[in-house]
Amino acid sequence: MKYSREFRNADLARAVAAEIAAITDPKRHYKIMEVCGGHTHTIYRHGIKDLLPEQIELVHGPGCPVCVLPMGRVDDGIRIAERPEVIFTCFGDMMRVPGSKGNLIEMKAEGADIRMVYSPLDALRLARENPEREVVFFAIGFETTAPSTALTLKRAKKEGIENFSVFCNHVNIIPPVRALLESPDLRLDAFIGPGHVSTVIGCRPYEFMAADYGTPCVVAGFEPLDILQSILMIMRQLAEGRCEVENQYSRVVPWEGNLQALEAMAEVFELRPYFEWRGLGFIAQSALKISEAYSHFDAEIRYETPGVRVADPKACQCGEVLKGVLKPHQCRVFGTACTPEHPLGALMVSSEGACAAYYNFGRKTGERVGAGR
Amino acid sequence: MEEKNLTLPGSCTLDHDGCVVCSDAGVPVRVISVEGDDALCEDWAGNRAEIAVDLVAPVRVGEVLLAHGGVAIGRVEEVEKK
Numbered sequence: 191m192k193y194s195r196e197f198r199n200a201d202l203a204r205a206v207a208a209e210i211a212a213i214t215d216p217k218r219h220y221k222i223m224e225v226c227g228g229h230t231h232t233i234y235r236h237g238i239k240d241l242l243p244e245q246i247e248l249v250h251g252p253g254c255p256v257c258v259l260p261m262g263r264v265d266d267g268i269r270i271a272e273r274p275e276v277i278f279t280c281f282g283d284m285m286r287v288p289g290s291k292g293n294l295i296e297m298k299a300e301g302a303d304i305r306m307v308y309s310p311l312d313a314l315r316l317a318r319e320n321p322e323r324e325v326v327f328f329a330i331g332f333e334t335t336a337p338s339t340a341l342t343l344k345r346a347k348k349e350g351i352e353n354f355s356v357f358c359n360h361v362n363i364i365p366p367v368r369a370l371l372e373s374p375d376l377r378l379d380a381f382i383g384p385g386h387v388s389t390v391i392g393c394r395p396y397e398f399m400a401a402d403y404g405t406p407c408v409v410a411g412f413e414p415l416d417i418l419q420s421i422l423m424i425m426r427q428l429a430e431g432r433c434e435v436e437n438q439y440s441r442v443v444p445w446e447g448n449l450q451a452l453e454a455m456a457e458v459f460e461l462r463p464y465f466e467w468r469g470l471g472f473i474a475q476s477a478l479k480i481s482e483a484y485s486h487f488d489a490e491i492r493y494e495t496p497g498v499r500v501a502d503p504k505a506c507q508c509g510e511v512l513k514g515v516l517k518p519h520q521c522r523v524f525g526t527a528c529t530p531e532h533p534l535g536a537l538m539v540s541s542e543g544a545c546a547a548y549y550n551f552g553r554k555t556g557e558r559v560g561a562g563r
Numbered sequence: 564m565e566e567k568n569l570t571l572p573g574s575c576t577l578d579h580d581g582c583v584v585c586s587d588a589g590v591p592v593r594v595i596s597v598e599g600d601d602a603l604c605e606d607w608a609g610n611r612a613e614i615a616v617d618l619v620a621p622v623r624v625g626e627v628l629l630a631h632g633g634v635a636i637g638r639v640e641e642v643e644k645k
Contacts, residue, residue: 228588281632309633311615331632334589338634341617345600386589389629389637412575412589441640442589442629448637451618 197413198236206418207241213429214243221247221377222424223514225367226384227254228412230544234551236414242421249376249514250544252366252470253384255330255359256283257536257543258512260466261502263359264289266495267328270357271302273493277320278304279313280328283540288533290500310342310356317346317354326489329356334386336360336478337451340458343480343487357489358480360459363387364395365476366467371403375515380424382417383409385439390455392447396435404433411439458484466499468536469509508535511544518548525549577610577630590630591639594622604630 214220224230230250233239239248252258268289271278278294285294285306298304303323307313310327317325329339339356346354363384370376383396388409396407406427410420420438427434437443458481465477480488489495502508505523510516518524518537528534530546537543575590592604592614602622604614615634616622628635 311633334631334636337618337636338615338632341615341634344617345615386629386631386636389589442591442637444637448618450620451636454618 197411197415199415203241203415203418206415206422210246210418210422210425211243213425214245215429216243216245219245219247220379220425220428221249221514222380222382222421223249223251223370223378224382224410224417225251225253225363226382226387227257227540227543227547228386229253229382229384229410229417230547232412232414232417234547236417237551238414238417241418246421246425249378250511250518250547251370251381251514252467252512253332253363253387254537254540254543255332255335255361256287256540257508258361258366258467258469259287259330259359259536260468261288261290261500262466262496262498264293265291265500266490266497267357268292268294268297269495270326270489270493271297271304273324275324276303276493277316277323277325278302278328279307279316279325280304281308281330282306284328284330286533286539287536288539310339311345314342314346314351314354317351318349321353323353324492325354326493327354327356328359330359330361332361332363332384332387333390333455334384336455336459337390337448340451340454343458343484344454346487347484352486355487355489355492356480357495358459358478360478361465361467362461362476362478363391364398365473366470367399369470369473370513371399371405373513375513378405378514379428380405381407382420382424383407383435385409385411385416385443388437388439388443388447390448390451393435393437393443393445394447400433400435406433406435408436408438409443411442457481467512468502469512503534506535508537508545511537518545521545576606576608577604577612588631589636592628592630592635594624594626594628596624597622602628602635604628604635 313327399405408420408423459478460481461475462477507521533539537545595603600617619635627639629637
């Protein structure tokens with residue numbers, strides 16, 4: 191791990207943790223939300239929670255695209271995948287997300303031609319190699335992933351590939367964050383902003399958090415020291431009465447984002463009037479559909495999708511966990527009826543889901559380990 | 564000029580087996596060669612892959628990019644080894 195040593199130095203981590211502890215008001219309770227599922231994963235994998243004073247509570251946000259996709263959309267994807275002429279492609283984690291009547295792995299076992307890909311460009315390659323078949327890509331992801339779908343469609347158009355389409359489920363990070371800030375259930379002191387989403391959108395879109403809601407935001411990287419330093423930057427803002435957007439991850443995130451990627455997205459996508467989020471309900475202008483200019487690549491137009499809204503299983507409390515109202519171990523089926531082997535909810539499926547992070551890194555009761563060391 | 568001891572800033576690799584769509588699967592890679600809109604790139608562990616570079620064009624051999632799902636979505640600053 192020679193290249194990660196700089197960001198995993200234990201002495202430095204202890205020094206940053208001590209500085210955080212020194213400026214923590216012992217009489218105050220701090221609620222800090224890490225928006226991104228990748229941050230949740232780093233926090234539990236590296237035991238960062240145990241380095242923090244108990245006054246600091248980390249709340250897990252809605253930033254896992256697999257976890258926020260409602261069941262009805264999975265069912266729609268399965269309906270397309272069942273068609274005999276279709277090669278249905280998706281990212282690995284999507285394969286195990288339960289729909290109302292099963293998941294894509296089960297459909298594959300029953301004979302549907304479903305293939306896991308690493309990139310939408312792999313799906314386009316399959317379309318080139320199989321001109322007699324229809325290749326559909328199940329696109330999910332925030333602004334980190336949407337540019338790769340946009341780029342793929344631009345290449346498909348340029349090459350005149352007609353047997354390729356995209357079932358688009360891309361979502362935007364800002365609308366659900368705004369919804370959380372409006373939520374009466376949750377009072378947050380600050381946000382740890384998503385690092386790689388910000389590579390694309392930059393830091394400017396977060397300015398409303400500080401300006402309109404008085405909530406600081408620090409855009410953070412994904413190494414353990416990145417997270418600790420971001421928490422220190424937040425705690426300094428709170429201690430000094432400042433409220434700003436800051437960029438801890440400046441080695442990767444330019445303040446203005448990636449304009450070429452944003453232009454490609456603007457060409458290929460347009461905003462949906464509304465989209466359903468698991469646990470958060472319908473949020474206006476929170477997701478992307480294929481634009482008019484690329485509509486011949488839109489799988490929702492090419493194939494009939496039922497578009498039925500499907501409620502989560504009654505026992506499943508993914509919604510409350512996604513909103514940060516419940517911790518994963520407080521869900522009534524956590525670790526019993528819902529495990530990574532047999533997930534009921536999407537938060538247990540994705541390796542970056544909050545429930546999977548709690549389960550895999552031994553936080554089955556939410557206990558702290560060696561606090562303050 | 565003295566050559567700095569630089570390193571790629573992050574530990575994620577091209578053979579990352581976690582969730583692709585999650586944003587932590589952003590891989591710092593160095594450009595080895597460029598051919599049209601694609602570049603052969605290498606991560607810190609020596610894994611190589613062809614990465615689409617349309618969204619960060621133009622790129623030069625030796626530059627460090629952030630790759631996500633087979634596509635470069637940004638440029639990355641190297642950090643000095645301590």
